[in-house]
Amino acid sequence: MYRNYLKILAIFSLLVLASCSNDETDNRSTDSRESRQALTTSQINAQIEKSLKSNGDFLWKSANDHFVWSALYHSDFIVSVGFGDSHNDLERSKSPKNATIQSDLLDLISHLEQADRKDFLIVSDPILNTMDVIIKKETTIAALRKAKYIRYVEPANYRFSQYQSVANRPKDLSTTSSGVDSGSGCGYDAVALATADYTSITPNAKVAWTLTQHNVPQAWTLSTGSGITIGIVDTGTSPSQTLLGSNFNDGLSSGRSIQKNGVYVDSVWPWVTTTDGVNDLCGHGTSMASAAAAPRNDNGLPVGVAYNSNLVTYRAAANVVLEGYQEQEGVKKAFTALGNNANVKIISMSMGHLFSVGKISDAIKFAYGKGKLIFCAAGTSTSATTFVGVIFPATMAETVAVTGVKEGSYVKCDDCHSGSKVEFTIAMQRSVSGNKVPVVSYYDNQTDYVGGSSVATATTAGMAALVWSRYPSWTRDQVLSRMRQSSYFFPNKNSQFGYGNINALLAVQ
Incomplete structure (x- = not known):
């Protein structure tokens, strides 16, 4: 029955699109519709930017068929398709009709594109009700978007930033003291720490000034994160930093583990599936793992917030700007894998995109449905793009958005985003020197x-681990509630900074 419905729908769609008088976007025939010129990238970006400024987000489903097809024209015609029996029908194991729905949708595409499945099907996700395909005809896009069981049809490789001018291009979502690519959040170089930016603690570790600001050292008398596993979705961890490797148990850190995974495919071709490994080739992921859970070491190096927590790290992208097919595919895979990892309670991702991505949204909802507490960066970029406010996926209801503020005030850091979606803040920029947060470097025995x-x-994820370790029987909502109650503005919520800075000691008492 359903297969017949789709065939009828396909024929109906073609008849409608061939109409000379009733097409909702223009009055030309199907042939002329297929041949009309694609919008330019400047035109596409102007509409995206307008939506970001007015709504704080951009959704492909809000655009017309020609707009979506034009974006595909500029991005190798790669399409991400989300389907299901309802808007929330995300998971294949809970969706008995998913195989039939997907098969019929593929039949529809095959009919309209006049191509075999093997020529246009890139991947069918084994966990989520999503698939990636090549679609070249605007009429196919129009028919597919009208189909009953479609949740979204999105360009899967459109690079918004690539087509912006240098002046308006997003810088990154983090800042490092030095970088190999100032537009990616990457950096390898080591920097000696100013003595004012840390205090020493047994057995010979450095406590970053920001942890003192949030009463983390006092919280350690009650909890060090033992028994809690944090998942880090980022650029991986350095193979040259043994404190995040063979010496993960060092000093007062013991009995824990670090697992490294790689799901990022370094290729412009969507059909390539071989990853480039687990190692951080950027530096950003190493810094995040350090901030969350670096050991309380005896090497004179910075300690992480939850220094007795386990880590599961994922190399999900080359850098922090999640533009392009492989980057978004990698993040999707990382979240679904962490969602299925029963040991992981907390997920931290300090990467993002300026607007919503369907497949990433699906993966985050999947992980959230498994009880994970998910923290995402509100965004860090040049002043030219801070108008965006909180970026995706920190905009999602399933995530907790975090941003950075300057020491001793509620003024956002020089390049940080803020907005109504923010839940918590961390003091991460010194008021006088402007120095940021000390972490272990990409290389052994060095700092940055x-x-x-x-x-x-990442710091907030570490604090959540302290709370959950202190109260291991608590649910995600109870942990989050305690963190809110322990923050500066509670019970109120600031319009730009949420509940504000967390008092870690109060949170674990």
Whole structure:
């Protein structure tokens, strides 16, 4: 029955699109519709930016068929399709009709594109009700978007930033003391720490000034994160930093583990599936893992917030700007894997995109449905793009948005985003020197500074681990509630900074 419905729908769609008088977007025939010129990237970006400024987000489903097809024209015609029996029908194991729905949708595409499945099907996700396909005809896009069981049809490889001018291009979502690519959040170099930016603690570790601001050292008398596993979705961890490797148990850190995974495919071709490994080739992921859970070591290096928590790290992208097919595919895979990992309670991601991505949204909802507490960066970029406010996926109801503020005030850090979606803040920029947060460097026995909403997010994830370790029987909502109650503005919520800075000691008492 359903297969017949789709065939009828396909024929109906073609008849409608061939109409000379009733097409909702123009009055030309199907042939002329297929041949009309695609919008330019400047035109596409102007509409996206208008939506970001007015609504704080952009959704492909809000655009017309020609707009979506034009974006595909500029991005290799790669399409991400979300389907299901309802808006929330995300998971294949809970969706008995998913195989039939997908097969019929593929039949529809095959009919309209006049192509075999093997020529246009890139991947069918094994966990989520999503698939990626090649679609070249605007009429196919129009028919597919009208189909009953479609949740979204989105360009899967459109790079908004690539087509912006240099002056308006997003910088990144974090800042490092030095970087190999100032537009990506990456950096390898080591920087000696100013003595004013840390205090020493047994057995010979450095406590970053920001942890003192949030009463983390006092909280350690009650909880160090033991028994809690944090998942880090980022650029991986350095193979050259043994404190995040063979010496993860060092000093007063013991009995815990770090697991490294790689799901990022370094290729412009969507059909390539071989990853480039688990190692951080950027530096950003190493900094985030350090901020969350670096050991309380005896090497004179910075300690992480939850220094007895376990870590599961994912190399999900090359850098922090999630533009392009492989980056978004990698993040989707990381979240679904962490969602299925029963040991993981907390997920931290300090990467993002300026607007919503369907497949990433599906994966985050999947992980949230498994009880995970998910922290995401509100965004860090140049002043030219801070108009965006909180970025995706920190905009999602299933995530907790975090941003950075300057020491001793509620003024956002120089490049940090803020807005009504923010839940918590972390003091991560010094008021006088402007220095950021000390972390272990990409290389052994070296240190660095890292800033932005990125480090604020990883730091907050570490604090959540302290609370959950202290109260292991609590649910995600109870942990989050305690963190809110322990923050500066509670019981109120600031319009730009949420509940504000967290008092870690109060949170674990």
